[in-house]
């Protein structure tokens with residue numbers, strides 16, 4: 298047997314494997330599962346985007362290798378969207394790059410910046426890609442705990458000075474998966490100040506910037522880093538336009554970061570299928586009413602679930618963004634034991650918080666990707682449950 302590299306061996310075991318096994322067992326026993334563990338909108342991609350794709354896919358000029366950094370037209374659409382949405386000017390030639398989904402760019406970034414043993418500041422709980430790709434690239438993740446008493450923002454004051462001196466990159470993600478938390482202006486100002494003082498590149502994952510409720514408007518980190526020297530921001534069309542399966546996103550910000558990420562990527566991939574780039578241009582420049590409709594659907598579900606949880610004495614504040622609810626497990630349970638109980642005794646699947654890092658222990662995540670009828674049924678089942 299050929300052994301895999303230590304790099305691959307270092308990847309921690311898949312944390313949801315146990316839940317998947319429980320799910321399978323429950324299904325085997327004929328239990329009708331209601332699955333709140335899927336971080337993928339159940340709403341189809343808007344029709345105007347699909348139509349554009351149908352036209353673009355027929356054009357033979359789109360069948361060839363794409364321009365690796367994204368067609369200029371695509372990058373211009375991104376720059377125009379940024380100007381309109383955040384009042385941030387971007388040079389489409391040097392400050393924008395297309396990605397095969399934002400996950401692709403996030404996963405490659407540590408390879409651009411980390412030498413063996415270099416530190417990346419990584420939030421916990423958090424999107425697992427930050428930590429794992431830091432490890433793969435040979436870097437050292439330094440965990441920034443996100444705590445409820447701090448509104449799930451990292452506390453920079455508790456990071457030792459020698460760590461800040463050694464850190465090269467920092468991942469942050471607001472609006473946040475899995476906590477649903479959002480960041481205020483003061484937070485972004487603090488982050489940029491820290492980045493300047495310690496020469497750290499801030500990697501802001503803004504995948505949920507458009508999935509917001511109750512009038513809340515999320516910021517771009519570039520609104521606070523006008524020099525664009527200290528940050529790179531990752532965006533995705535996946536969540537905003539219900540396009541998770543299409544695989545397109547982009548990064549913007551620091552010229553150096555965009556250039557070097559592009560340099561790495563030309564040696565790994567060959568860009569995004571041009572027909573998909575045309576569809577993405579339509580998404581960003583066409584009618585935006587689908588975004589409003591999607592938010593209405595999620596907002597209603599959010600309210601139903603928060604009220605349902607309150608009826609069984611699990612109290613959570615309504616998140617102002619994302620399609621996740623992050624709640625504490627009842628007293629006497631761990632994340633795993635509570636999630637297993639929900640599957641076995643109520644046929645309800647939620648994600649155990651510790652799957653997002655050790656600091657997620659004691660919590661569970663509910664995705665708002667289940668329709669109203671099934672949500673009502675799930676709440677009835679929860680109310681029958683003995684906790």
Ligand SMILES: *Cc1c(COP(=O)(O)O)cnc(C)c1O
Nearest residue numbers: 398399400424474504533535546
């Ligand atoms: C969904 C998600 C992404 C990645 O989306 P792509 O489909 O790869 O563009 C990135 N970050 C977070 C936090 C996400 O939840």
